[in-house]
Amino acid sequence: MLLFATVSVSWYLAVGAILFVLGAVCMATKRNLLGVLMGVELVLNGANINFIAFGSRLLRSEGDTLGLDGQLIALFVIVLAAAEAAVALAIALNFYNNHSTIDIDRANELKG
C-alpha cells in the first residue's frame, strides 16, 4: 500500500533508476574521459538515491534500528566517489600528459 502513496518510495527508486541509466549511457557513449567520469558520478548518485530510498522509515519495522543505514551507506559512497574521482582525474591528467588527449578510445593499451 505504502508503495503506491503519493510520493512513495518507488518514486525515489524511479529517480535513482533514471539517474543510473543516464549515467550508464553517459559512460558508454562519451569519448571524453571527463564525460565518462561524470557518468560514473551519475551512476553512483543513482545508487545513492536507491540506498536512501530503501532506508526510508516506511520500509522498516518499529524500533529495530536507528534508521540511518541507507544514509550511512550513501555517505560512504560519496566519500569513496570523491576518492575515486581524485584517482581518476590523476589518471586522466597523466594520460593527457602522455598522449596529449583524453579520448578514451585511444586508451586501449591494456587490451588482451
Added chain:
Amino acid sequence: MENTISILLGVAVLLPLGAFFVNLLAGHALRKKNLSRVAACISMGAIVTSAVLSFISLAVWLQGENPSGKSNIQALAELKESNAEHLKHLNTGFGGHAEHAEHEEHGAVGHDEHQGHDETDHDHDSTLNSTTSNRNEQFVAHEDSSEVAPETGATEESHTQPASDSHHGPQFEPMSGVYYTLGKFGSLALTIGYYIDSLTLAMFCMVTLIASLIHLYAYKYMDDELPSSKRGAAVDCTKNRFLAFFYRFGAGSHDDQDSHDDHDEHDEHDEHDDTDGPEDDFMFVDHEVSMEDGSHCHRTGRYPRFFQALSLFCFSMLGLVLAGNVAMTFVFWELVGICSYFLIGFYVERKSASTAANKAFIVNRVGDFGMIIGLMIFWTGFGTFNYGDDGDEIGLFSQMEGATVHHVAAHESVDSASVPAVVPAKLVTAFYEQEIKDHKTEHGVSTEQAIADLQHERAENGESPLGYWLMIIGGLGIFCGCIGKSAQFPLHVWLPDAMEGPTPVSALVHSATMVAAGVFLVGRFYPMFVPEALLVIAIIGTITLFIGATIAITANDIKKVLAYSTISQLGYMIMALGAGGWVAGLLHLFTHAFFKSLLFMGSGSVIHAVHTNDMREMGGLRKKIPVTAYTMFVACLAIAGAGIPFVIGTSGYYSKDSILEQAFSWGQQNGFAFGGIFFWVATASAAITAFYMFRMWFMTFAGKPRNEERYSHAHEYPNMVYPLVILAVFAIAVAWPNPLHKGFDLSTLLEASRPATISGTTLNGSASAIVIPDEHLSHMNSIKTPVTLLATMTGIIGILLAAFMYVLPGSRGLAAAEMAAKFKPIHNFLLNKWWFDELYEVIFVKPSQVLGSWISWIDQNILDSIIHFCARATKAAARFWERLADQIIVDGSVNLMARWIYQTGVSLRRVQTGSLRQYVLFIVIAAITVFILVSFMWDPVSIAGH
C-alpha cells in the same frame, strides 16, 4: 724392580710415539711459522729421554735382585767367573781325560754314565741344566767322528763332548707381564705385554743411543728440507700415490712454480747456518727429479715430516724389542716395515726412491707371509701368544723347555734312549688329536701315556717324532720373516735399493732398527728353533755373507758399498745364530750397529761435502774433512775386526772372532768336509770385508782428488761430526771388558739372557745328524788361538790388498783398473750384483707381468664385453621405458593440460578489447542480465521456504 723397569721401558717406547703424534698434528703449523726446528727438537727430546730411561732401567736391573739372591750385577760377575772356570776346565779337560775317548766308542748308551759323571763333576742342582746337558749328550753325532779332519789335533777329544753345557753359572729370570689385556677369546688372550731380559735392556740402550745420535745428525743433515715460510709446494710428480699422499698431506697451497732459482741448496744454506729466522725462505729443489717442462722438481721442505717418521720408526723398533707376545711382535714388525717404507720413499718424487720403497715393502711381505705361517703353527700348537709365563698361562719358551724336561724324564723312566723328541705335548695334541684318540681307545691309557707311546713307537721305527716337522716348518716360517727384514739371501735385494732414502735413515735402518729387527727376532725366538731350522739358518747366513761381501767389492757408490757390507755382516750374525753362537751373533748385532751407523753417517758427511755418491769422483778428502775421515777409518778397522790378537781390539775384533770361532767349532763337530764350509767362507769373507771397507776408505779419503771442483767445495759441519766422534768411541770400545766392574760388559750381559735349551742335533735321517755345538766350546784355546790368528791375518791381507790396489803407487800389476780388466767376467758378475735383480726380473717380475697382461686381456676383452653388454642392454631398456612412460604418458598428459589451459586463455583474451566504453556496455548488459535473472527466475521465497 720388575714394575719399575717395565714402566720405565714402557714410557721409553711411548715417548717417540708421542713425538710422532705431536709432529703429526703440529708439524704443519710449525712449518708455517718457520719453527721446523722445533719438530726436530720434539723428536730428539723424546728419543733422548727414552735413551735416558733405558739406561736408568739397565741400572735398575743391575741393582735388582737375581733369583740366586744377589744383585744382578754380582750375578753377572759370577757368570763371567764361572764361564772362565768352565773354559779352563774345557781347555785342560780335553787335553788328557782318557775316559772321553772311551765314551766315544760307547755310542748312545754310554752317554748315560757320561752324564752322571758330568753332573758330579760340576755339582749340578738345577734340573734344567742337567736335563739340557743330558739332551746334549745324547745328541752327539757319532757317524761324523770318523771323518774328523786330521789337521785339527784337538778335535778327536773335543768331539766326545760336543755340547756339554755343564757350565753352571747363576740363573737370570726374564721378566714378563702384561700392561693391558685387549681382549680374551676363549683360551687366547690378546695382551699388550712385555718380555724383558738383559737382551731387551741392551737392545733398548743401543737403539735409543744410536737413534739419538742419528736425530742429532739429521738435525743438521736434513737442513735442505727446511721449508719456506710462504711459498707452497709444487709436488705433482706422482710416481707413488700412497707415499705422495703421506708426504703431501698438509703441504699447503701450491703456487709460485715458475719462480724457481737453480741455486745449489747446500751452498745456499751455509749463510743461514742454524738460524731459524724468516730468511730461511726457499724451497727444496730436487735436482734428481725433472719435471715435464724440464725444470727440477720444486716442493716444500719436509723437515718436520722427516722427524715425524723417524720418531715412529724408533717407536716401532722399541716396541718390537719390548714385545711380550707374538701378536705384538708381529704388529711392531709390520710397523717397522711401514716406517722403513715411508723413510726409504722420503724423496717420493724420485722414481728410484718410490720404487725402492715399494721394493722394500713388497720383498718384506714375501718374508712376512712365511712368518705368519710360522706364527700360526706355533699359536695353534702352543695355544698361547706369550713368550714368558704369565700367571697360570705357560709361555712359549717355558713350554719348549718343559718339553725337553718332560722328554728327559720319560727317557729315564722308559729307558728309550732313542727318543730325541723335543715336541711339546700341547703341539702334538693340537695337531694329532685323532691319532691320540685312536691310541687311547685302543689301549685305554691316558693322553700323556698315549703321546709317549706314539713317540716311542715312531722313534723305534726310526721316524721323526709326531709334530716334529711342524716345529721345523714353524721355525723356518719365523725365519722367513727374518730373511725379509734382515735382508738375507734370497730376499736381500731390497736393501741396496733402500739407499735411496736420506742417509740418516740408511744409518738407522742399517744399524739399530729395520735389519736389526730380523736378527733380534731370531735371537728372541731361539728356543723355538729345532736343529734342522738352525741348520737352514746357518746355510742362509753363509750364502748371504758371501754374496754381500763379494758384491761390495765392485760397488762404486759409497752407500752401496755400505749396503752390501750390511748384508754381509747380517749374514755373519744369522750364520752365527744358526751355528749355535747365540751370544756371538747378537754381540755382532750390537757392535755392527755402532760401526755401521758410524760408517753411514760418515758417508752422509762425505756426500754432504762433495754432493755425489760416486767414489770415483772423490779422493784425498781426508784433508778437507778430517774428522769424518778418521772416524770412518776407525769404523773400517772395527768392521774388519782389527785388533792385537789376544790383547785388545776394536769391537768388531771381539764379535767377528767369536762368530768365526763358533763356525770353526761347528766345523769341528760336524767334520770339516761339510761343516768347514761355514768357517772357510766366513773367514774368506772376513778378508773381503777388510778389503772392500778399506777400498772404500782409500778411494774416498786417500790419494789425490779425482774431481778438483768437488774437492775444493768440500767441508764438514760441527753438528754433523759430533755424533761421529761419539760413535767412534763406541765402535772401538763397546765390546771391551769392563775395567771397572768385572762381568758388566756387553757379552756377559747378553749371555745372561741366553736361552737355556740351545744346542742339539738334527734327527737321524732328516739332515744326516748335524750337531749344533755349545757356544762355550768355541772359546777353548784350541779353537780360539788358530781362529784369532787366522782372522787377524785375513784382515791384514784384505787391508794390504786394498792398499796395493788403490793407494800405493808402486804396485803396477795390482792397480784396480788392471785387476778389473784381468778378471773381467768376475768383475762384471759382481758389478751386476750376481745378476740377482735381473734374475728376479726374469723369474718373478716378468712372469707376473705376463700373467698380469693375460689377466688384463681377459679383463678387457671378456669381462669388459660382458659388462658392456649388460650396460648397453640396461641402457636400451631404460630408453624404451623412457619413451613409453615418461615421454608419452606423463609428458603427454601434462602437455595436454597445459595446452588446454593456454588455449582457454587465448580464446578469453579476445574479451579484453581495451575499449572502455565497451566494458561499460558489458557491465550494463551484465547488470541487466542479473536484474532479469533475479527478477524472473529467482524466487527467494521458495528458497527460504525449504
